[in-house]
Amino acid sequence: MDSCGATIMADALLALDELAVHFTVGSVFSGGVKTLRAVDGVTLDVKPGECLGLVGESGCGKSTLALAIMGLVPPTAGAVALDGRDLKARDRLETARTVQMVFQDPYASLNPRQSVRRTLADPLRLQGVTNRTEVDQRVMDMLAKVGLRPEHAGRYPHEFSGGQRQRIGIARALILQPKLVICDEPVSALDVSIRAQIINLLLELKDEMGLAYIMISHDLGVVEHVSDRVAVMYLGRIVEQGGWQEIFENPRHPYTRALIAAIPDPFHRAAATARAKAKGEIASALNPPSGCHFHPRCPLKAERCVTEVPALEAVAAGHRAACHFRERTY
Amino acid sequence: MSTPLLTVEDLRIALAGERTYDAVENVSFEIGRGEAFGLVGESGCGKSITALALMGLLRRPLSLAGGRIVLDGQEIQHATPAEMRRLRGERIAMIFQEPMTALNPLSPVGKQIAEMFVLHQGANWSEAMDRAEEALRQVRVPSPERRIKDYPHQLSGGMRQRVMIAIALACGPELLIADEPTTALDVTVQAEIIDLMAELCAAKGTAILMISHDLGLVANMCQRVAVMYAGRIVEAQVAEAIFAAPRHPYTQGLVNSLPRLGERSRHGRQRLREISGVVPSIATYPAGCRFNPRCAAVTDICRQIAPEITPLPADGLVRCHHHG
Numbered sequence: 275m276d277s278c279g280a281t282i283m284a285d286a287l288l289a290l291d292e293l294a295v296h297f298t299v300g301s302v303f304s305g306g307v308k309t310l311r312a313v314d315g316v317t318l319d320v321k322p323g324e325c326l327g328l329v330g331e332s333g334c335g336k337s338t339l340a341l342a343i344m345g346l347v348p349p350t351a352g353a354v355a356l357d358g359r360d361l362k363a364r365d366r367l368e369t370a371r372t373v374q375m376v377f378q379d380p381y382a383s384l385n386p387r388q389s390v391r392r393t394l395a396d397p398l399r400l401q402g403v404t405n406r407t408e409v410d411q412r413v414m415d416m417l418a419k420v421g422l423r424p425e426h427a428g429r430y431p432h433e434f435s436g437g438q439r440q441r442i443g444i445a446r447a448l449i450l451q452p453k454l455v456i457c458d459e460p461v462s463a464l465d466v467s468i469r470a471q472i473i474n475l476l477l478e479l480k481d482e483m484g485l486a487y488i489m490i491s492h493d494l495g496v497v498e499h500v501s502d503r504v505a506v507m508y509l510g511r512i513v514e515q516g517g518w519q520e521i522f523e524n525p526r527h528p529y530t531r532a533l534i535a536a537i538p539d540p541f542h543r544a545a546a547t548a549r550a551k552a553k554g555e556i557a558s559a560l561n562p563p564s565g566c567h568f569h570p571r572c573p574l575k576a577e578r579c580v581t582e583v584p585a586l587e588a589v590a591a592g593h594r595a596a597c598h599f600r601e602r603t604y
Numbered sequence: 605m606s607t608p609l610l611t612v613e614d615l616r617i618a619l620a621g622e623r624t625y626d627a628v629e630n631v632s633f634e635i636g637r638g639e640a641f642g643l644v645g646e647s648g649c650g651k652s653i654t655a656l657a658l659m660g661l662l663r664r665p666l667s668l669a670g671g672r673i674v675l676d677g678q679e680i681q682h683a684t685p686a687e688m689r690r691l692r693g694e695r696i697a698m699i700f701q702e703p704m705t706a707l708n709p710l711s712p713v714g715k716q717i718a719e720m721f722v723l724h725q726g727a728n729w730s731e732a733m734d735r736a737e738e739a740l741r742q743v744r745v746p747s748p749e750r751r752i753k754d755y756p757h758q759l760s761g762g763m764r765q766r767v768m769i770a771i772a773l774a775c776g777p778e779l780l781i782a783d784e785p786t787t788a789l790d791v792t793v794q795a796e797i798i799d800l801m802a803e804l805c806a807a808k809g810t811a812i813l814m815i816s817h818d819l820g821l822v823a824n825m826c827q828r829v830a831v832m833y834a835g836r837i838v839e840a841q842v843a844e845a846i847f848a849a850p851r852h853p854y855t856q857g858l859v860n861s862l863p864r865l866g867e868r869s870r871h872g873r874q875r876l877r878e879i880s881g882v883v884p885s886i887a888t889y890p891a892g893c894r895f896n897p898r899c900a901a902v903t904d905i906c907r908q909i910a911p912e913i914t915p916l917p918a919d920g921l922v923r924c925h926h927h928g
Contacts (some may be wrong), residue, residue: 465817467879473863494791498867522869553796555762555793
């Protein structure tokens with residue numbers, strides 16, 4: 275059965291153990307200090323070469339989780355282990371060699387004053403690769419890998435289209451040959467006709483370089499296409515996780531069902547039953563509902579859901595759901 | 605179709621710059637009473653400015669350069685600003701993508717709805733506020749009697765979009781234009797807002813012009829769909845047909861290039877079929893068919909001559925030399 279708590283698998287590339295990231299917001303002058311539980315006890319692992327899809331609505335904590343893994347926000351509790359070593363024991367440069375990130379908006383995430391060559395060469399120099407010929411060679415190799423031409427190296431971000439900029443963002447993430455890449459909505463800011471190019475590229479590079487991905491996306495079609503395993507997040511907690519086929523064909527948490535039901539399917543008009551759809555909107559993480567966070571929106575809500583937090587427990591091999599009614603299939 | 609509610613004929617929108625470009629050209633479509641019609645395309649294809657033209661809201665450097673817009677038998681493309689002001693809100697209403705920027709941040713939402721009744725129907729303010737509360741109830745905002753006093757920033761994105769819908773439908777327009785109404789929202793909220801719009805419009809017999817980059821969403825909601833590429837409509841068909849039997853290579857590319865839920869279980873993971881190249885900008889529109897540099901079936905004629913419209917059954921059309 276799955277790893278949990280202290281028994282984290284030794285072969286995991288990334289292991290999160292009850293990771294929590296809380297922020298303090300407000301002040302004594304504006305109605306008191308409150309705690310925002312952006313990530314609230316997440317236990318998760320990613321194996322080498324695996325793609326983990328991470329889904330959930332905005333405000334559920336996906337991006338904070340990504341930042342915590344990158345070491346960009348300190349955890350309030352729990353631990354992040356990369357390659358078997360705790361994040362706290364690693365220095366910034368070492369972490370950068372292991373995990374990198376591709377961002378959503380290729381317009382905002384590239385420095386407009388840096389040429390492509392400099393954007394790609396800087397990480398190498400910071401890691402102590404100072405030989406000019408070697409730096410140049412690696413930059414050129416990387417450009418070729420992401421489908422850009424050598425003459426693109428001297429150009430600046432504004433000279434590229436959105437799809438090409440995202441290729442530069444991918445090249446920057448991969449130039450240090452990391453083992454894990456966190457892709458935070460990598461195609462949602464791109465034109466629809468460009469998205470397939472980038473998804474194909476990401477999958478090719480994954481095979482070629484043996485990368486593991488955490489694919490954060492709200493597009494379930496994309497997540498199903500690329501993921502080996504999927505984790506569903508709601509208000510800071512993982513509510514369901516399992517193999518991609520289990521999650522999409524046999525979802526056990528009502529929230530996962532609601533996400534799937536919300537996808538407009540042109541072939542099955544009105545196929546989504548009213549029963550599966552969620553009511554209302556995600557609550558504020560500042561003031562999450564008691565018990566199961568999802569209960570105000572849940573079609574299966576019972577008294578127990580208001581008072582008792584459901585644990586993330588197994589429903590099948592490798593498939594876990596945090597719902598009091600996880601055994602119900604309908 | 606009997607007399608259509610809206611007829612757009614050979615619409616042309618010019619963009620003035622160092623030289624003048626045609627941002628939209630030769631766009632024609634009809635929307636029947638109570639019909640939901642979808643206009644799909646990528647950013648920059650001209651779908652939003654087509655909507656602005658219908659509303660009489662084109663501003664420099666954009667201007668209407670030709671064509672006819674006929675609402676219920678009456679040409680409105682040369683209407684005076686005063687006539688257009690009466691038309692907007694009363695007979696044609698619009699919902700925008702980002703409700704936060706479309707609503708006035710300094711005015712309570714109830715007042716912004718009530719304004720419609722005061723301006724268009726001559727109601728007094730206290731009566732208008734009562735009707736605003738009822739309008740909020742209709743778009744299913746919980747406890748409308750309290751929400752009516754809220755400012756936009758106090759509401760969530762989904763609630764703000766509900767307020768926008770309440771404002772748009774306040775005077776019972778015949779046509780509702782929705783420009784990417786759910787793009788800024790989460791998927792579960794998107795589903796709710798779409799259901800709400802469809803339901804209210806069906807109940808009141810309001811026609812919808814739904815504009816989006818999401819072909820799946822539009823095909824799911826609308827009866828007929830037109831696909832725009834680089835300022836032209838390249839294909840229009842009934843919604844089922846556009847997915848089941850797309851005729852233009854661009855539409856085929858869109859339908860086939862995106863991973864669809866359930867596809868991987870049925871067929872295993874297959875490499876996505878890419879559309880090569882990039883979306884052209886208005887200054888670099890190629891000669892002939894504007895899709896030709898990205899098209900797999902391109903031949904010489906595509907590079908030289910813009911294809912004419914070929915009619916398809918059920919008021920459909922395709923604009924391709926090789927639409928076979």
